[in-house]
Amino acid sequence: MTAVPAPRQPQPPDFTGGPQNPPDITPVFALKELVSRLHREQNKIQDLLSSLGFALRSFKNLNQFLELTPLIASRVTDADGGALVLFKPNGQMRLERLHCQDNSCQDIRVAIETATRQLAANSPTVNSQTGTYGKIMPQFSNRTAALDYHVNATLGPAVHLFGTAILTKNVERGRLYVFSRDPEYTWTETRQKLVRLVADQTAVAIENDELTVELRKKERLDRELEIGAEIQLQLLPRQCPKIEGIEIAALCKTANRVGGDYYDFIPANYDQFRKKHARTESDKWSLAIGDVMGKGVPAGLIMTMLRGMLRAEVLNAHSPSRILQHLNHVMYADLENSNRFVTLFYSEYDAKTRTLSYSNAAHNPPLLWQAATGTLKRLDTLGMLIGLDMDSKYHEAQVQLNPGDTIMYYTDGFTDAANQNGERFDEENLARHFQWACRHCNSPQIILDYLFNQVQQFIGADRHNEDDMTLIVMQVRPDADQNRG
Template identity: 45%
Template structure:
């Protein structure tokens, strides 16, 4: 009989030593494997975070989502169903992996009439409907789902799927999927905000162009007219406004010298509302009015014709226009005027040191056909001051909510006229008082504010008859 080998002291003391070494090695390998998996997962999540910071094209980012879910969770595939900003299905951005799973499912989603409606993704019953469609499509698979939410709004649904016999859905898996879903929600939210910003930038550019065009339509400077000083300013509440004033020679074919001593049309108007629509309508009216001035008709006839021309366009836009039209003869100092429900200009008489309103009966432009307008006339005397203005001046609110109002405007006009100031100085002082009243550095004007000051020269005399 063969003798047994002698047992070493180490084996005697530690009979399971070899078994312990094997178990220890297996445990070490497992720990290393888990550590390596954690590192890989961390790298994947870091890559997604980097993509979120770097991509400006949301489609490129969303294409990564199913791939990332399959890598993180270790499943066969993943499906992303995002919603547009209005809550409808964003079918153009459906993403799935593997791609051979998409045709039939995508067809069902594209044909889902409910999914095309605004607010679809904001209703729980619709989310449940999506889950049923996906579950039926993957009826032989194990499916888990999570919502993509950003700032309290449903932004989509994210799914992971694998074979029935593959068990997944542990807390770790769900946490990984939720992290991806949260980052996806941020990406979709960012894209929605970028779209809003882009649209605002486009509108801002258009408004800036409109404001530039409109500013070019207002006179760059006041004309030189014999015996009077003129000063004018328009301060729109927005970049584009509905206020309008103009100075037009009734005979533009004359020389500059002849025009200076001829007849001029002075007009100020205001389109109901403000912003781009009001500015566009006022631009249209300006062209019509300039054509009417060339006819040389009296102010009431011009307003009548202008009302006829503009009635259809104004009716369709549901807007009306107030307009004060006057013409001034530099040789006789006679001012004729007609008013289409505009704020009556204020006339400060140098001789009596008093203020009167220049007014005549008339309806808004665009209110009704065949409107009738009255015509008034007055001779201006040396030192007289005439102030045209829009209601944005008198309706301007102060800090306490009180309006600037006409009485306050009359008080200041009377004060500055008595001081013997020139037209430009009076205009500057009036705007200074208006700005101080509304605290313009802290509060914007609610409406466009325009003023035109005409002052008859102190030494102005009528030509002698021969």
């Protein structure tokens, strides 16, 4: 007889979808495999985001980072690719980067570029603050809504598209799109969060790049200001001249590194400048002090121009009033459209006669303390600002100086210096302190230091004056007549 085979025992369900599970595959094992796969997926996402963070910290070139943005966004979401669109300050849009895993995303490129071109053509003006299109495209509240609509309409339902904003300081700077052609693909909340995270990192990279550019511009400007300050410092007198019977002290403190205050000592004999090691002694000297309206580099440039022109005029041996008139004629064309003007007090001192001749172009009149009477006198003449009116007329005057007489030339940085309550030092305070110093201080340098200290105490020891401050103190030596004898 032929043996009848025993009936087959029923098998457990097949969880793998195959025809027959091996004996060791159980529901518990399948669950463990699922957890392990999810764990690997999580580690992959963490590695990708860590790589993006490393790039953010390390890359010095923004374009290198932007290359990674759509790539990382698509990989952390298991999508087919990504696209980065950036918005320009003028409202224009541009497809900056496009990534596809299978290199077949020509339709995506066409859709985005078509949308950006259409928006540019139909909406040439955009509110730079809100991004709204106003009356041009009233159906869309902003450029983002318009862009999303046109891209989705062009691609159709076959492409699952998700877009998120790239924001810096609450201003939308672009749009990050990620897409998939998989019919079963869904944009879960987790995937959307991952795309937003990549977009936020991109926004940080863009802002960092802009800050770096601004920092480099500032560094270049700082260096240019340093060069300007060095040049201006070299143009101001390095030391006070030696004038028979006279002592002089001078100081200029600029509010910025390049200032608009100007002072100069010019000998009547220009041969003194040609002899490098010669003593700067002369019987006749010009003393000038001026102020360019404003401060910083523009004021410094005008001051430099003024210095050169004034020295050329002195060389021609004109009178003080004629020198100011010539300066006004020459500088008028340059200052007319600059909205900047110059105040200038110009004086000439003759050491043999102790006579000071002067002319004023609307500058703060110097104060003369007369030792014999202990009184103050303002040295002033009629005259307009240089550069205000080409036909301005300037007048001049003379004063006889005696031993002990002291003159203070100053700019309005002293009188306009304000304390924390907004009160100004004013001319009355300056005159009072100057008069006290002339009685109690025995040299121009001590008088100068005393006046600067008084102003600093007035505005506050820890505060910086907002305007340039320049001071010249010239004193006829009390023993001048004895030295002559």
